[in-house]
Amino acid sequence: MTLKTNHINIHSTPTVKPVHDWKDRVLGRPSWQLIGGVLLLIITIGILAFAIFKPIRVLPRIRPAPGYSLIDQNGNVVTSEYLRGTLTLYTFTYTRCTSSQCQRTWKTLREVERRLPETNIGDIPFRFVIISIDPEHDTPERLQAFARRLGVDEERWLFLTADDPRLLRYVVGGGFEVYYKQQEDGTFKFDTAYILVDGWGIIRGEYRYQTLVPDTDRIVRHIGVLVEEIEKAKGAAKLAYEAAHLFLCYAQ
Amino acid sequence: MTTEHLHIDPAEKRWIQVSILVLVIFAVAVGLTGFVMGFQVPLPEQRVDPALITQEGPFAEPGLRELAPGKYEAYILSQIWSFVPNEIRVPQGATVTFYVTSKDVQHGFHIQGTNVNVQVLPGYVGKMTYRFDKPGTYYFFCTEYCGLGHQAMYGRVIVEP
Numbered sequence: 001m002t003l004k005t006n007h008i009n010i011h012s013t014p015t016v017k018p019v020h021d022w023k024d025r026v027l028g029r030p031s032w033q034l035i036g037g038v039l040l041l042i043i044t045i046g047i048l049a050f051a052i053f054k055p056i057r058v059l060p061r062i063r064p065a066p067g068y069s070l071i072d073q074n075g076n077v078v079t080s081e082y083l084r085g086t087l088t089l090y091t092f093t094y095t096r097c098t099s100s101q102c103q104r105t106w107k108t109l110r111e112v113e114r115r116l117p118e119t120n121i122g123d124i125p126f127r128f129v130i131i132s133i134d135p136e137h138d139t140p141e142r143l144q145a146f147a148r149r150l151g152v153d154e155e156r157w158l159f160l161t162a163d164d165p166r167l168l169r170y171v172v173g174g175g176f177e178v179y180y181k182q183q184e185d186g187t188f189k190f191d192t193a194y195i196l197v198d199g200w201g202i203i204r205g206e207y208r209y210q211t212l213v214p215d216t217d218r219i220v221r222h223i224g225v226l227v228e229e230i231e232k233a234k235g236a237a238k239l240a241y242e243a244a245h246l247f248l249c250y251a252q
Numbered sequence: 253m254t255t256e257h258l259h260i261d262p263a264e265k266r267w268i269q270v271s272i273l274v275l276v277i278f279a280v281a282v283g284l285t286g287f288v289m290g291f292q293v294p295l296p297e298q299r300v301d302p303a304l305i306t307q308e309g310p311f312a313e314p315g316l317r318e319l320a321p322g323k324y325e326a327y328i329l330s331q332i333w334s335f336v337p338n339e340i341r342v343p344q345g346a347t348v349t350f351y352v353t354s355k356d357v358q359h360g361f362h363i364q365g366t367n368v369n370v371q372v373l374p375g376y377v378g379k380m381t382y383r384f385d386k387p388g389t390y391y392f393f394c395t396e397y398c399g400l401g402h403q404a405m406y407g408r409v410i411v412e413p
Contacts, residue, residue: 174320
């Protein structure tokens with residue numbers, strides 16, 4: 001019964017021409033539903049395209065780097081705050097180490113320094129920070145002698161040690177999550193790890209085990225990605241970079 | 253003036269509106285978790301060489317290691333058909349970061365009663381962190397069928413009070 005009444009109602013006013021032409025609907029009387037629908041479609045396609053094609057790639061914000069107060073090779077106190085605004089590559093080792101593991105670390109760091117111009121870093125401050133895991137032996141004097149022996153630019157390379165080995169355990173083990181342990185013969189068993197920290201004190205890269213791409217290539221490429229974000233993420237582009245973070249458009 | 257509309261049943265129309273509303277809620281939720289709550293998903297890791305990873309670096313001697321008081325990391329190697337190591341002991345309240353990789357085929361790593369659940373693919377390293385607040389035995393096992401001995405591929409985390 002109801003169906004039949006409906007049917008009659010629709011066709012009971014034959015004098016008014018029903019608007020069936022799609023052009024009439026689209027161009028003649030744009031409705032808010034139509035505008036809303038099209039907008040929603042554009043936004044959805046835009047988001048999907050961004051998430052699929054990843055036009056901008058960034059380094060993940062992994063977690064905050066630990067805060068610390070340590071002593072450098074000149075005997076000055078250096079805190080994590082002091083390195084705010086500076087891109088920092090942290091490494092953990094000790095000066096008495098003679099194994100091939102340590103030789104490789106120095107080789108990697110020097111190679112990164114040599115290739116730094118590839119990253120278009122310009123005048124963005126960048127530092128290598130080497131934290132000694134053997135604070136009882138590595139006094140500031142010994143660190144300075146070691147730095148001289150390596151022949152590195154001491155403006156750019158900071159060698160840090162701690163007053164208190166327990167504090168160091170919380171910074172390196174607890175904060176940077178890098179394992180080290182002193183052996184019976186006085187040497188250390190530890191993981192080679194490089195930690196890249198940005199100027200806001202956030203860890204942006206961790207290099208803990210050998211991958212198919214050599215460490216040097218990855219670190220240099222990642223510094224380049226970070227530099228690009230610092231240079232370009234300004235004004236409206238900042239939103240695009242935040243979207244890249246949101247959609248996990250991470251650089252390989 | 254009569255406006256002619258395509259006839260849509262009121263109930264159907266309401267459901268269309270509800271489904272659009274659900275989409276909007278999802279989009280807002282994604283934005284909120286990402287921007288406000290800082291939600292993180294497992295990070296993309298670099299490819300590793302499954303044949304070389306056991307020769308040097310942390311996977312050469314897999315196992316549990318203490319980073320700092322109450323904080324541990326466990327490197328776990330999966331292979332047909334076992335986990336190395338297959339038993340780890342931590343004190344109650346310990347935070348353990350698991351790094352898991354496979355030497356051969358695809359495996360899974362799930363610790364019962366926790367949200368640690370990693371797809372273990374050869375050539376990739378999975379990373380998950382969990383805090384063991386309750387003492388007891390937590391079994392972990394392979395969640396991907398990996399061959400004849402798949403059912404024997406398990407181990408346990410013993411959380412001591």
